[in-house]
Amino acid sequence: MDIFLQQLLNALSLGGTYALLALGLAVVFSIIGLINFAHGELMTVTGYAVCFALIWGLPFPLAVIAGLAVAMTAAFLMERVAFRPVRGASGTTLLLTSFAVSAILRVLFQNLISARPIPVAIPASLSGVVTIGPLHLGMIQLISIIVTLAMLLGLNLFLHRTMAGRAMRAAAEDFAVLRLMGLRANSVVATAFAISGLLAGVAGVLWVAQRGSVDPLMGALPVLKAFIAAIIGGLGSLSGAVAGGFLLGFIEVILQAYLPESLLPYRDAFAILLVIAVLLFRPQGLLARKTLVKL
Amino acid sequence: MTMPDDSLLSIEGLTVSYGAVEAVRGIDLTVRRGEIVTLLGANGAGKSSTLNALVGLAPRKAKRMVFAGTDLTGLPPETIVRRGMTLVPEGRRVFSSLTVEENLMLGGAKHAARGNPAQVKADMLERFPILAERLHQKAGSLSGGEQQMLAIGRALMSSPDLLLLDEPSLGLAPQVVDRIFDLIGNLRDRGLTILLVEQNVAQSLEIADRGYVLANGRVELQGSAEALRSSPEIQDAYLGA
Structure with missing residues (x-):
């Protein structure tokens, strides 16, 4: 039972990161497809x-804030430079x-940084282990669970309590009509990208904190997983993205824990197989667009 | 004839094309302050395309397109709405997963920076008591008639000078249709100018001051509501006399 609880916490931690990433994908997809x-x-x-901020001598919390600011700016610029010119084009x-x-x-x-992984100096206090009763939980995992929940709560509040959030929910439903409210299409889309950047940034910090290094392909695999999570949940549904993220994390952790050793190299194949099974029964995803943007 | 000065909206040679399909082929249209003008015509005559083009939601070209002294050419919908012309789209299109209150708040979003949105909302709820009762319900849970009230209320939240209404009576029960038409009349009496697209020709011509009949993207007939009501074309085609 304790082992199961332990695995459940691992799943929450991994699934939480997938959920944040899937949510970032879904926020943008729900608005501009x-x-x-x-x-x-x-x-x-x-x-x-984060890596360079630490090298330049910033304390860790400031380096994290710098990392998040860079992520949001990068997302904002991506939209401005690459995606705005093709907005409304085919999928x-x-x-x-x-x-x-x-x-x-x-x-x-x-080419500009390095093809090799660069180590990131994560403070030693983050690599400790917390013992709660019979459970041993990595400090970073614990933080990752707390941060994920805080982000989900924060985003929920933003979407339901602020005008910008309401505008985003409305945009996901009917973008043309939202413009008839006199709200600038460009600002709504820019907000969506900034939020998706923030979510990717938080996931990025958590990922780097667990791995202790960063390389050019670091984001490739997690975002692929997040894409799968978003599909499981029902693409464009925010609550679906969160559910899909946690489900995928859970599937992966359980397989990792309970698959016989000879089958472990095929863990991802089994995970994908389960995803296919989910989609066979719910082709629209678990929470299709009807329940859109409820978290 | 009135002086051209009191025209709120003045359009010449408006065309709307979706790819190779020309939905509107060069129409002239004038709406004067305080009028209800109705656009009539069969399905696919270009009525909705005209309204969508006016607010910038449909691809459009025009020789001249002036609203309240502003050239509308190239302006995006959000700017046009901020200048005081808005559209209640066909099929209501309320934000169904948002509450009634949130729909109204978004409608008044243009005022958020200045003015007093709370006052406008209080005003709105007085005008639509049914919405006041449903403030915290999801818009999608309202009946068709209530959704239409909400769609109109939401548009009014931006305090427009010119309201474009696209088929407000579509799919509603006859008593509800009567209430919607009463409402449109009331709005005009309070000084709002209205351009109304309707399939309900008889009732539209009853409240309208003037009308245009579109066919295949062109103006086929125009005149005072009274003249249109008695014209043989309208009698034959729409009023079934």
């Missing part, structure tokens, strides 16, 4: 920002544009 595959590069850029065009942005950023990271 773009699946932003360059979302992972926002994580990577956060990692580099294929949007998708290819996001692949291009992703590829260009990776090449820039490789």
